[in-house]
Amino acid sequence: MAIFKTTYRVMWSDIDAAQVVNHSNYFRLFQRAEEEFYEYLGLGPGFDYFTERRIWLPRIEVFCQYKAPSSFGDTLEVSLTIMEIKKKTVKYGFVVKKKDTGVLVAEGYVVAMAADKRIEKAINFPSEIAKKLKAFKKCARM
Amino acid sequence: MAIFKTTYRVMWSDIDAAQVVNHSNYFRLFQRAEEEFYEYLGLGPGFDYFTERRIWLPRIEVFCQYKAPSSFGDTLEVSLTIMEIKKKTVKYGFVVKKKDTGVLVAEGYVVAMAADKRIEKAINFPSEIAKKLKAFKKCARM
Amino acid sequence: MAIFKTTYRVMWSDIDAAQVVNHSNYFRLFQRAEEEFYEYLGLGPGFDYFTERRIWLPRIEVFCQYKAPSSFGDTLEVSLTIMEIKKKTVKYGFVVKKKDTGVLVAEGYVVAMAADKRIEKAINFPSEIAKKLKAFKKCARM
Amino acid sequence: MAIFKTTYRVMWSDIDAAQVVNHSNYFRLFQRAEEEFYEYLGLGPGFDYFTERRIWLPRIEVFCQYKAPSSFGDTLEVSLTIMEIKKKTVKYGFVVKKKDTGVLVAEGYVVAMAADKRIEKAINFPSEIAKKLKAFKKCARM
DSSP states (O other): OOOEEEEEEOOGGGBOTTSSBOTTHHHHHHHHHHHHHHHHTTOOSTTHHHHHTTEEOOEEEEEEEEOSOOOTTOEEEEEEEEEEEOSSEEEEEEEEEETTTOOEEEEEEEEEEOEETTTTEEOOOOHHHHHHHHHHHHSOOO | OOOEEEEEEOOGGGBOTTSSBOTTHHHHHHHHHHHHHHHHTTOOSTTHHHHHTTEEOOEEEEEEEEOSOOOTTOEEEEEEEEEEEOSSEEEEEEEEEETTTOOEEEEEEEEEEOEETTTTEEOOOOHHHHHHHHHHHHSOOO | OOOEEEEEEOOGGGBOTTSSBOTTHHHHHHHHHHHHHHHHTTOOSTTHHHHHTTEEOOEEEEEEEEOSOOOTTOEEEEEEEEEEEOSSEEEEEEEEEETTTOOEEEEEEEEEEOEETTTTEEOOOOHHHHHHHHHHHHSOOO | OOOEEEEEEOOGGGBOTTSSBOTTHHHHHHHHHHHHHHHHTTOOSTTHHHHHTTEEOOEEEEEEEEOSOOOTTOEEEEEEEEEEEOSSEEEEEEEEEETTTOOEEEEEEEEEEOEETTTTEEOOOOHHHHHHHHHHHHSOOO
């Protein structure tokens, strides 16, 4: 199973009054890893590939378990895997660890749907993307 | 089953470039409903009751399904229920609807743990809170 | 000078690790007051009036002085005034106080420009809006 | 005048419904540059130096002019300078440019105050920090 990894340095504005990264911000981290993943697949910069085609990837289901707090100054390693690809949806798996100690911070998944922004309806993933996602899913660990 | 309801008006800064409330922000909405719920239980304002006792309620698991987008100008009704109370954890259920149309926007749950901020360890919920949560869970629909 | 007032209850996610509302969030509060102000002027809900006409109000200059911290559980009163209207720009003044004590928390201003989203250029404020803003500026204190 | 430079890649969650980085987020960028600056001065990681001494640097005044929009996928270069050091305050200057084109995006300043978190009062900057800030201010362009 291929894994796409990226790192993120926790900013002051990511942490809340409990001095730890607010739980909602992990979903922003996941989204950022996804952004970088599509760029890695050659579909960037930004979501240019998607916006040019008026394709949008709204989330339809998310889940996260929090295992250890992370705080200001931590560098986090976020790993993305493709857990499942269907015609209209993709399920990403995410694992967040502290980069220096390897401590598991959080793990979860996000299911996103391909949608046409003009008609606001689910569509099949364009074959070009589906191919890339499937190839990534199959390829050996990077 | 008792339901605690609150409303929230979507701000410009809640919505992302897809013109809809960013999926991560629903967890902020859930947290806000929880804040107001504890105030309703007489433990507010703010989390005063908790901070005075150095009790902290870190999230250990969250889940959300997104059913329809919401956008700038919408007023959302957020319902909170107590799904389960254990010695050290509480599981809240959340349902988000558009207030004027009743359209289901999102539903999910959040499991929070009672923890002592000084020793950073899980603790039993203080009996006073446990009682209030159980009483709320049992009481007839409000 | 007319003053438009609105209130906001500080959420957990507004405060940062110093236990106070993060300074950047006051600009979100200002924006929220502006949203409600346009709705008060009959141009809502949301920014419907503006989006239908592809008008956009990007900020070109902002300023804020912080006088006292505010924290979780505080209810803030945000006052908006029209300090200046020019052909293409409007300067809003903002004052934030704690609602229960009247303590001054922050004051500042925001200069926004009318722009056409299609051509990404500054435009004159539509006369309908300019009239409403000028009328509000002149009217006696509400 | 010495300049400390850092870069930031705009994330989806930084941009608002107008498809551009929300104006309030530039203050988060400034804060992030400040964080990295103190780390560069040997006072990191995080704000460890400050938190250990219960010193806090609340903002007392901020200003920003927005010159051009930036959006998802842009890499921004944030430059920090020390404009002024007084006994209890420091004034940072910030300039944000697009890294690849050099286009000026925003410029502004932030005045922060040294404060003792326990007594919630302004204090003199510890001499160690004051020396480092003054040395940086004086040194030739890096």
